[in-house]
Amino acid sequence: MKKMAxxxxxxxxxxxxxxxxxLAKKILKKLSKIKIDYVKFQLxxxxxxxxxxxxxxxxxxxxxxxxxxxxxxxxQLSRKSHKYLKKFSKDLNLKYACTAFDLQSLIFLDKExxxxxxxxxxxxxxxxxxxxxMSKSNKPIILSTGMANFIDIEKSLKILTKFKKKNISLLHCxxxxxxxxxxxxxxxxxxxxxxxxxxxxxxxxxxxxxxxILSVTKNIKIIEKHVTLSRKLIGPDHKASLxxxxxxxxxxxIRDAEILHxxxxxxxxxxxxxxxxxxxxxxxxxxxxxxxxxxxKKDISFKRPGYGISPxxxxxxxxxxxxxxxLPNTLIFQKDVN
Numbered sequence: 327m328k329k330m331a332x333x334x335x336x337x338x339x340x341x342x343x344x345x346x347x348x349l350a351k352k353i354l355k356k357l358s359k360i361k362i363d364y365v366k367f368q369l370x371x372x373x374x375x376x377x378x379x380x381x382x383x384x385x386x387x388x389x390x391x392x393x394x395x396x397x398x399x400x401x402q403l404s405r406k407s408h409k410y411l412k413k414f415s416k417d418l419n420l421k422y423a424c425t426a427f428d429l430q431s432l433i434f435l436d437k438e439x440x441x442x443x444x445x446x447x448x449x450x451x452x453x454x455x456x457x458x459x460m461s462k463s464n465k466p467i468i469l470s471t472g473m474a475n476f477i478d479i480e481k482s483l484k485i486l487t488k489f490k491k492k493n494i495s496l497l498h499c500x501x502x503x504x505x506x507x508x509x510x511x512x513x514x515x516x517x518x519x520x521x522x523x524x525x526x527x528x529x530x531x532x533x534x535x536x537x538x539i540l541s542v543t544k545n546i547k548i549i550e551k552h553v554t555l556s557r558k559l560i561g562p563d564h565k566a567s568l569x570x571x572x573x574x575x576x577x578x579x580i581r582d583a584e585i586l587h588x589x590x591x592x593x594x595x596x597x598x599x600x601x602x603x604x605x606x607x608x609x610x611x612x613x614x615x616x617x618x619x620x621x622x623k624k625d626i627s628f629k630r631p632g633y634g635i636s637p638x639x640x641x642x643x644x645x646x647x648x649x650x651x652x653l654p655n656t657l658i659f660q661k662d663v664n
Contacts, residue, residue, distance in 0.1 A: 338553065528548070
């Protein structure tokens with residue numbers, strides 16, 4: 327079995343900085359101690375995202391926010407702040423990425439911040455203006471598929487591949503924040519893979535490590551998980567995010583699952599080789615066997631340790647002559663018989 331490439335782990339900070347660059351920096355500093363592939367933020371102009379008729383999703387409702395525009399404004403960082411955070415991330419050996427929620431933000435992230443890939447949020451799967459812009463680029467694309475059926479996905483892929491073949495990955499996603507583990511529906515990963523013949527990943531909004539661990543066995547390529555300093559903070563995504571110690575354990579579990587899944591065949595560890603000598607049995611003399619005696623079945627038995635002649639090879643001993651005196655209850659070696 328060919329060894330699989332390491333799964334790319336994206337730490338989704340999103341708006342969990344609450345519009346405070348100092349909070350964003352604090353999260354980045356803590357994430358720099360965890361081996362991840364990308365840290366990802368979100369950027370969008372609320373006035374380009376929401377109309378006056380916009381409403382809250384159930385998970386977004388809060389006494390603090392009166393309407394979606396005000397909620398988004400309070401949880402936004404300026405473009406200047408994003409420029410700074412990209413550099414700050416680099417200084418911490420972290421790779422900055424960001425999801426755009428409107429075309430102008432997308433162009434800024436692409437042209438000025440040179441983001442490494444385009445990420446399409448589940449809610450933007452039919453945002454034609456952004457899809458058409460991405461279709462003209464060679465940049466890799468990650469498309470989240472929360473709330474989407476196969477027809478929705480096909481329509482988006484048709485636009486994205488209009489001009490040239492793309493490096494596109496699909497993320498299985500359940501747009502529920504947080505997602506109850508019983509709703510994770512991991513079988514959909516298999517269906518996405520079979521239907522679209524693309525790399526598949528997981529955007530995981532559950533508070534459990536189990537869905538992502540199980541997804542490793544489905545040969546996913548990407549895992550995205552929301553992270554926060556505290557779920558007690560007020561904001562739209564905190565409740566569906568892991569706190570830093572939890573996220574660290576999450577990453578550790580994923581890497582352990584990769585090791586387990588990528589083991590091709592049974593190979594003895596050094597500990598097993600040691601135990602093998604101790605726990606297996608060898609051919610042992612039952613009594614004093616004098617030099618020149620022809621060894622019979624009654625002269626031997628099988629006892630520990632296991633670094634002598636295996637009981638499976640008893641024919642190498644029975645019927646042979648002893649080349650020396652063999653003491654009772656001792657190992658018989660091949661050099662002792664002929």
